[in-house]
Amino acid sequence: MHTLPARSIALVLGTRPELVKLAELIRVLGPAARVVHTGQHYDDELSGDFLAELGLPEPEYLTGVGGRPRAVQVAAALGALDELFAADPPLAVVVQGDTNAALAGALAANARDLPLVHVEAGLRSHDRAMPEEHNRVLIDRLADVLCAATPDNRALLLAEGLPEDRIAVTGNPVVEAVRDHLPPAGERARLLARHGLAADGYLLATVHRPENTDDPAALAAVLTGLADLAAELPVVLPLHPRTRARIAAAGLTGLLDGLTVLPPAGYGTFLALARHAAALVSDSGGVQEETTVLGRPLVVVRRSTERPEALADFAELVAPGPAIAAAVRRRLAEGPAGLRRLSALPSPYGDGTASDRIADLTAHLARERAVPGSGHAMAA
Incomplete structure (x- = not known):
């Protein structure tokens, strides 16, 4: 220019x-x-x-x-x-x-x-x-x-x-952002090792939207769903400062005990964790797009979405509560074949x-x- x-x-x-x-x-x-x-x-x-x-x-x-x-x-x-x-x-x-x-x-x-x-x-x-x-x-x-x-x-x-x-x-x-900032394979492997994680052997979650954090009942339902899943696979939760404050104010800190809570991740770190997660749980709009580039399944915890393109193959929309664990288990049941299928699909968000x-x-x-x-x- x-x-x-x-x-x-x-x-x-x-x-x-x-x-x-x-x-x-x-x-x-x-x-x-x-x-x-x-x-x-x-x-x-x-x-x-x-x-x-x-x-x-x-x-x-x-x-x-x-x-x-x-x-x-x-x-x-x-x-x-x-x-x-x-x-x-x-x-x-x-x-x-x-x-x-x-x-x-x-x-x-x-x-x-x-x-x-x-x-x-x-x-x-x-x-x-x-x-x-x-x-x-x-x-x-x-x-x-x-x-x-x-x-x-x-x-x-x-x-x-x-x-x-x-x-x-x-x-x-977002497509070029993911491609530009996803760390190389060796760096990703070292990151997983530092956190004691195995590729395709953990879940990654993010929660920050007001509809899930400002209502203590909704926040408790989300965290309870994640805790339920943590009994089966490690659940990694990079915790947004606003969400952390809401959890403390609602007296829900105990629900974090079974989760692997991390500070907010840098973009490359988050992409590396997302690339190797067996599935993701999030209320983020950006994550709905990023998972289509990374070829990973996503459970979207929201009442609505402005990104329906991701729902065709990559994501499922659910309400806070038991539906979270049920949707994740459906994705996990697809196994390696399900991950290969998603990885082979082009992102609907461009080239x-x-x-x-x-x-x-x-x-x-x-x-x-x-x-x-x-x-x-x-x-x-």
Whole structure:
């Protein structure tokens, strides 16, 4: 992207999954990338260490956003972004997904009449109880370029009346993120040995969504399901700080006793653990995508999902409680043949070139914006 002025593309993000999915796009954009971190989930465990691991430039950080209610987060980030864009307007703004940070970035771009690119457009859970559903619908309405990961996402956007010429099926950058950051086989083997794990001989779980952590009964049901499985196979649980706090507040710490609890894992470490797990249990949207690249079975503990593509072969949607262990046992019963079948399937999220496609679309949009007198004259 050498034809774009330095720091002319603002990528607004605020969470660890956004860092992962935008990392390759940031590298492709090179000096043109201007990374703005709202601090929605910023801490050293969840974001800070990722910058170094992913090889990303130090972002511009906003203050006073993290750890606040949703409306306050969006308002605070919007105000700070508006000041940044007023003082130094980019040629285009890129947001990814459906976070509060992404919504704030989209609103700030709209307020300053800046072109907006939405990565991962067109996801829909059709669950109005999910805050992210409202965020993603609003962002799609505001975006000038809608980067749909799959043809189904494109179809959903068209069904909502969004113009066809604003939509491009790009694939999802999660595919290249997994391929780029999965450690080599030898390193993975050493990691498993350090934790006393055997390949295909343990389960990997993550729990962080409010629907599973804010309700003590739901949280207890999830942890009880994992503890039930731990009687048969080791259950590895990298524990999100928010989840750990909720477990302590609900008096459920004893349910962790039979689990292998780890601190939040770096991205490469998590991928290595996921690659060799007999099955995964998670409420994460990103994990639903990553398991399709890694060829692993997943039990999704949620009431709805915006990623139905994963459900066709790789995942099953269940409620907290006994259904978790039952679904995992069904997958385990498929044995090595089941794992071989999944490993042979292509990911529904693309071929690993999404970031290049998104960079080209963003650059085209920025060049259209860079007119004489705009303050961002294009390089010759």
